[in-house]
Amino acid sequence: MPTIRRVFSFLFAVFLLSIITCRASALSTSATSSILLDAGSGRVLYEHNADKQMLIASTTKIMTALVAIENGELDQVVTVKRAYTLAEGSSMYLKEGETLTLETLLYGLMLCSGNDAALAVADAVGGNDFIKMMNDKAEELGMTSTSFANPNGLDDEKHYSTARDMALLAAAAMKNQTFVRIASTKSISIGGRLMSNHNKLLNMIDGCLGLKTGYTKAAGRTLVSCVQRHGQMLVAVTLQDGNDWADHAALYDYGFSTYPASTQVLAGEHMGVVSVSGGTRPRVPLLAADTFSYPLAQGEKLRTETDFPEEVSAPVYAGTPLGEIRFYLGEQEVGCVELVCGQDVELDFPEPVSFLHRIFSFLP
Numbered sequence: 204m205p206t207i208r209r210v211f212s213f214l215f216a217v218f219l220l221s222i223i224t225c226r227a228s229a230l231s232t233s234a235t236s237s238i239l240l241d242a243g244s245g246r247v248l249y250e251h252n253a254d255k256q257m258l259i260a261s262t263t264k265i266m267t268a269l270v271a272i273e274n275g276e277l278d279q280v281v282t283v284k285r286a287y288t289l290a291e292g293s294s295m296y297l298k299e300g301e302t303l304t305l306e307t308l309l310y311g312l313m314l315c316s317g318n319d320a321a322l323a324v325a326d327a328v329g330g331n332d333f334i335k336m337m338n339d340k341a342e343e344l345g346m347t348s349t350s351f352a353n354p355n356g357l358d359d360e361k362h363y364s365t366a367r368d369m370a371l372l373a374a375a376a377m378k379n380q381t382f383v384r385i386a387s388t389k390s391i392s393i394g395g396r397l398m399s400n401h402n403k404l405l406n407m408i409d410g411c412l413g414l415k416t417g418y419t420k421a422a423g424r425t426l427v428s429c430v431q432r433h434g435q436m437l438v439a440v441t442l443q444d445g446n447d448w449a450d451h452a453a454l455y456d457y458g459f460s461t462y463p464a465s466t467q468v469l470a471g472e473h474m475g476v477v478s479v480s481g482g483t484r485p486r487v488p489l490l491a492a493d494t495f496s497y498p499l500a501q502g503e504k505l506r507t508e509t510d511f512p513e514e515v516s517a518p519v520y521a522g523t524p525l526g527e528i529r530f531y532l533g534e535q536e537v538g539c540v541e542l543v544c545g546q547d548v549e550l551d552f553p554e555p556v557s558f559l560h561r562i563f564s565f566l567p
Contacts, residue, residue, distance in 0.1 A: 230457050234444035235423075238366040239454045241462065241498045242374040242429070242436040244537065248458045248498065253367040256348055257442045260417030260425045261293065261316045262369060263356030267324060268309055268385065269376045270336050275328040277306040277381070283323060290318035291357060292419075295398065297323065306385075307394035313385050314400045316416065321355035341368070344375050358421045366440040373414055373427050373438045386413030403448055404428050408455060412436075430455050435464035435498065462498035467505055467530055468540055470494045475511065477525055479548045482517030488545035489525060495540045497530065506531040511542050520547045 230249055236257055239249040247253070281304070283297045295311030297303075297319045305327060311320035325333035337351040352362035364372075376382045389406070390399040404411045410432040417425035423443035428451050430437055439454045441447045468474070468491045475489040489511060497505060511526025519525075526542040 230453065232441055232444060232450035232454070233446040234366075234441035234450060236366040236440075236442040237444070237450070237454070238370050238440050239458050240370040240374060240438045240440075241458070241464075242377060242438050243464070244497050245374070246462070246498050246537070247367075248437070248462050249454060250367070253370075254348060254365050255442075256363045256365055258358055258362070258419065258422035258425075259356060259364045259369060259442065260358075260419045260422040261318075261356040262415045262417040262425045262427045262440075263351065263354065263362070264312050264316065264321060264417075265369075265372055265376055265386075265415050265427060266337050266340060266351060267321050267354040268313055269372070269379060269382055270333070270340050271305065271309060271324045271328045272379060272381050273340075274336065275305050275324075277304065277309075279305040279327060281305060281308060281323055281327045284326070287319045287322045287326070290322050290355065292318045292355070294318060295320045295396070303394045307396070309385050310388065310391055310393055310398055311396070313413070313415065314388060314391070314398045316401055318355040318357065321353075325354040341372070344371050346371055356417055356419070356422075358419050366442055369427050369440045369442075370438045373429055373440070374436075376414070377412065377429055377436065377438070383412060386415070387411075402428070404430075404451055407448060408452055414438075426451060430459075432459055433464070434496070435459065458498075462500055464496040465499045465505075466494065466496045467507075467538075468495050468528065473545075474509070474528065474542050477511060477544075478514040479519060480514055480516050481551055482519070482548040483551045484546075484548045487515075487519065487548055489542045490545045491528070492524070492541040492543045495530065495538050497532070497537055499532075503532065505537065509542070515544075517548050517550045519544050521545060 236252040236255045238253040280302050283301045285299045287297050293316040295315040295317030308320045308324050311317040329336045341349045346368035349364040349368045350361050352359040401416050410430045412429045414427045414429050424447050425442050426447040427440050437458045439451045470493050472491045476486050478486050509528045523544040524541045528540050530538040
């Protein structure tokens, strides 16, 4: 009987794996390059030609906005120069001599995809150094296959990225609350203008937070988007995709259904006990410092390893790191959470010493 059970368990596991594999292979898009990323963990849930260097059109403006938000002031007043108004392509229709805040320009950049706004933002925040700032930020984020030559995404042989790099950028940008506020806005009246977001996914997909559309004749349709459901955030990127709205919807349906976030530990959760020598308490609880979740397909399970001392010496205080718990998917480490002391433990002075300690503790 035990043997039969083991065989059944093995066959069932193979069956589940085959379902997951079939679903992944059945998923496809019209894009030349695409990727679906779990933003919290960095796990890639789907990819196709994700490292192919390609033109990215106006999805460039994600980087333009992020660099501007991190380095500029939203209430900075910008006077429109004639050069901004001569920008090719999509526009927020700036007029020479008018004054707008940087915040208004950022809405024009992200909602209207204004190439004129991109020039104004770049000049106001970094001047001639702005493109270097963009490339420095790309390097900081690990976008190793990316090069920026302008702030708006117009075609240039030195201006390119990959689906994987753009997903990294999007995940980083969504950590900035100002960026999220602007990118997720469907329409706004600001600075004497009424602007509507070009991103149809905001109305099509439950939980969509934006990000950015793009198009040039050479680049084709490009789209970077982000959706959050039940605390899990996914990022999708498609480059050169004539059916991008539908493809992004399909990617999210697949991602959330196949790889739901699985909470492994909650912040403050009791993870063990550590003995304390020389203290007013013989032991202290060990608590998880953070919550950790990871996207797992059916049948997948994380392995854990904990590392903490059996005993510590007093005094020890709540919140002091005493160890860690590491999470593995197969042999790959996918996460680590600190384990911290759950309460204060003071030194346990012998009675005479304790008496003197109490007296002298009041002295300056």
